[in-house]
Amino acid sequence: MTDRYELTMVQAALRSGKADRRCVFEVFARQLPAGRRYGxxxxxxxVLSALQEFTFTSAELDFLANQNVVDEPTLKWLSDYRFSGDISGYREGELYFGGSPVMSVEASFAEAVLLETLILSIMNYDSAVASAAARMKSASADRKLIEMGSRRAHEVAAVAAARAAVIAGFDGTSNLEAGRDYGLETFGTSAHAFTLLHDSEEEAFKAQLDSMGNQTTLLVDTYDVKMAVERAVRLSEGKVRAVRLDSGDLSSTAVEVRKQLDDLGAHETKITVTSDLDEYTIAALAVAPIDSYGVGTSLVTGSGFPTAGFVYKLVAHSDGEGWHDVAKRSKAKTNRGGKKFAARQLESGIAKAELISDHLPEGRPLQTQLVSGGQIDTRFIGSEGVKRAKEHHAAAITELPSGALRLSKGDPAIPVEFI
Amino acid sequence: MTDRYELTMVQAALRSGKADRRCVFEVFARQLPAGRRYGxxxxxxxVLSALQEFTFTSAELDFLANQNVVDEPTLKWLSDYRFSGDISGYREGELYFGGSPVMSVEASFAEAVLLETLILSIMNYDSAVASAAARMKSASADRKLIEMGSRRAHEVAAVAAARAAVIAGFDGTSNLEAGRDYGLETFGTSAHAFTLLHDSEEEAFKAQLDSMGNQTTLLVDTYDVKMAVERAVRLSEGKVRAVRLDSGDLSSTAVEVRKQLDDLGAHETKITVTSDLDEYTIAALAVAPIDSYGVGTSLVTGSGFPTAGFVYKLVAHSDGEGWHDVAKRSKAKTNRGGKKFAARQLESGIAKAELISDHLPEGRPLQTQLVSGGQIDTRFIGSEGVKRAKEHHAAAITELPSGALRLSKGDPAIPVEFI
Known part of the structure; x- marks a missing residue:
């Protein structure tokens, strides 16, 4: 999970004697995706979980040796690798803007430079999904949101996508591995294939109800929706938990189905919809009598922005006598050197600005210690970490000023001020 | 890596007695992404590799039991699961269009329905990346293309992205795990951090050359490009393999750097460029004196289409006496039932149409057997599989009619005809 140049830089730095120089690398996005108001x-x-396992196995070292990627002293150094530095950063679930120092890694150059690809891969993908999920949550009018996009993402990325979606407000996922790894609630319905497998829809519904009981969701658009709804109510004696619509004009169909369900006395039966939903279609369905949304493609691909654009830049190093701020100084892509501290300036609980400085500004501090001398704060990983992140996100988003949750393109919800 | 509804459908089908019904599921895209001429x-x-390992561990079964996802008979059935069916499909690297039956899974309903999420996750992500990579390859005028997007994709997806890029024409990757898993050539340069770590660019370049020798790439845009190029040539006595540009107007800078290198006698020193390249910027740089491109974000996110849109649909089942074609018949999203065979119709080696039928049409057959009775054809997996796929892709793309490789939006390069 590491780019070749990270290892060759370690080799060259070991040789030049600079490998042990204490460094600060910072993770930040140059700006939000165009038109987004927050991330x-x-x-x-x-990241913390991956860090626990970030070592070089003998098979990996053999590969590096056989391919002449790095020399013997570097192989030896890698074989002993264990991250022993410090990491601080924004709490998971926190909002960020262009320039927000969402993570800072402080360690020797060699220890820190090796983490570039791993940290960026994780933060870029997960934050892209969470940022899209938060928009869907705000469009959902607090109806239930289920992540169902596994099939539209790399099979392992799908697990991370489910996790990120739940942190940003989704209620659960169809992905079982995500349920197992992170204690997420899992949900399921059935596919058209199940209906088509049977000799009739009647037989398929009977089979599903017989096996799952009434606490199941019947898919009613394989043939004729009206007949399917009638059948679902009749076979469950009006008690089936939900019916699912996956095609057609969801808004008008939902109105018809709700009326039909009510006319048949199935007042408790819910309507769930799926079918290439995104935050805009969810918002457009706000007036329809829908109880829950299953969201796939647009969620796991970041709804137009499949990567968050975080970079990992050296901002300071110490020669033992003091810190030196550093930054690239070519014409384009200038960075801001120095270790940074961030706080959100609030007035009556509403965010006014994000303040960033070389000392902690007044306001709600945004950074917390994640790793100290190689010791990982385990409260932030696994199921407990997801629960904390979800709670933190729910609280943080209430601080945004009115209008910040609009889906239309706009400027960042608050300015970022370097003071 | 499986959606909950697949397991509950297995349970309901075991109960209804239809779980053993022989079925054909088909993987296809309803259409190409808007404006794309081929996929x-x-x-x-x-997929074949994952299938080798697709079983349910006792830890996974415990989770399913504790969460009441499925009942005891289903748990028992899952614990014995090994795919024993047949899979055929387009050769990896082959081109596809809307409706192409790129993979067909024939097995009992229960065995086949379980693979939906896994197969779609893999095919959707990998094909999205390969489809973007092929466009970059055709824009590159056969200059070297290196995949460098790991940091902009989920950390495990990044390995698959490197693999897919190489299949579609890239020369190598920066991702070491991809190099190790699939025998890909790996490449690396160095980062601005390495230069900034040292007390001067002079010291950094010396360190890199001292450690890596002249077969390395020096990054020349940390401070002043002209001074850096002079320094790179002087310190390597004109022999450094390449210099890298990562910012600014790459086209005009490359012209200046090439002239400077030639004036200094470093005629063999190559110029490599990186910096948010996509197929359009690569095409626009065709006139610049550039030797290789490092491509990241747009490649690993499918250049605007981060998922290929493949679906997995039941198209036929057998009651033991004969096959029955099935398809969803609601108003929207109608599918075409029946097992399909596909061939590419060629005239003088140029593709005219893709023919799809219930028997093998005339032309170049597009499907090959991948799994027979659970036995996987191992020629298609690992390094050998990648090599074969790369060769197959290179041959297949030469069949496209003139104009098909244009980057502009257009209709599919050839029509798909159901005959």
Missing amino acids: VVAGTGR | VVAGTGR
């Missing part, structure tokens, strides 16, 4: 930090807990 | 099939070898 959601996600992946932090997964 | 590239990738992931096939990874």
